[in-house]
Amino acid sequence: MTPERLAAVAVPELALRAGVVRRGERAVPEEIPIAFSYGGTTHAVMMATPADLEDFAVGFSLTEGVISDPAEIIGIEVVDEGRGIDVQVTLADPVADALRSRRRQMAGPVGCGLCGIESIEQALRPVRSVGDGNLRLRSEEIVDAVRTLGGAQHLNRRTHAVHGAGFYVPGKGLVAIREDVGRHNALDKLCGAVITAGLRGADGVVVVTSRLSVEMIQKTAILGSRFLLAVSAPTRLAIEAAEQAGMTLVAVVRGEDFEVFTYADRILFPGAVADVA
Incomplete structure (x- = not known):
């Protein structure tokens, strides 16, 4: 069972507002070390908001390639260690053996450079193809998805300091929806929540803040989602990865305006597309 940790706490502050200085309180998000351990060995430590940790464990394990199917997780135990939380994940024997073997292969003499090469290749690993499908988005659905996500961010409404990730089905x-101080963490938590709920990524749209x-x-x-919507801009590498994956990338969604960077044919616009001279 997840430890009873608050996602946000009230802290004292001294604020200047309209020329007047006042003492008061402000809600700020918690940020603590969250360790993911497999077979009693710590695999990674993330600085994250201590909420939805089972979803986090499933999503992290999947997106980081520890597992290929949620059924490969036998159990999850969340252990409060005081200054941080250890999420202990028990894997099926073949998966646990493969992870131990991979750790041994990555462990080499100090200074050999292999670990750095492994890390770079992992960061630039080929992106999984999402294929094509029948799902198309109307422009008003894109606007609604981002607007709805903003309105559903209860933790951010209190703190104005966390990211959100949502799954929108036309x-x-x-x-x-899941929230966290880290944008990657929020998305991992969302992936875990979607999979645990038995939903298919191909049936909906991922939207992030x-x-x-x-x-x-x-x-x-x-x-497995073919659409990713965001309020901010993409990097060049992100656009290249979306092209490789077959994913429609919609960014800079502000009000009723947005920009499409890949596979725009899946977007149903209300009018003709005009070329800028």
């Missing part, structure tokens, strides 16, 4: 609206880096494309592709 005709149903926003069916899942952050900029789009290549990792966000990689994680969305693993979930």
Whole structure:
């Protein structure tokens, strides 16, 4: 069971507003070390908001390639260690053996350079193809998805300091949302929530409140969604990765305006597309 940790706490502040100085309180998000351990060995430590940690464990394990199917996780135990939380994940024996073997292969003499090469190749690993499908988005659905996500961010409404990731299904609206101080963490949590709920990534749209880096494309592709919407701009590498994955990338969604960077044929616009001279 997840430890009873607050996602946000009230802290004292001294604020200047309209020329008047006042003492008061402000809600700020919690940020603590979250360790993911497999077979008793710590695999990674993330600075994250201590909420939805089971979803986080499933999503992280999947998007980081530890597992290929949620059924390969036998159990998850969340252990409060005081200054941080250890999420202990038990894997099926063949998967656990493969992870141990991979760790041994990556462990080499100090200074050999192999670990750095492994890390670079992992960061630039090929993006999974999401293929094509029948799902198309109307421009008003893109606007609605981002607007709905903003309205559903209860933690951000209190703190104004966390990212959000949502799963939007046309005709149903926003069916899942997760928040975290880290944009990657929020997306991992969302992936875990979507998979645990038995939803298919191909049936909906991932929408995030952050900029789009290549990792966000990689994680969305693993979930299987063909659409990724964001309020901020993408990097060049993110655009290349979306092209490779077959993913429609929509960014800089502000009000009723947005920009499409890849596979724009899946977007149904209300009028003709005009070329800028």
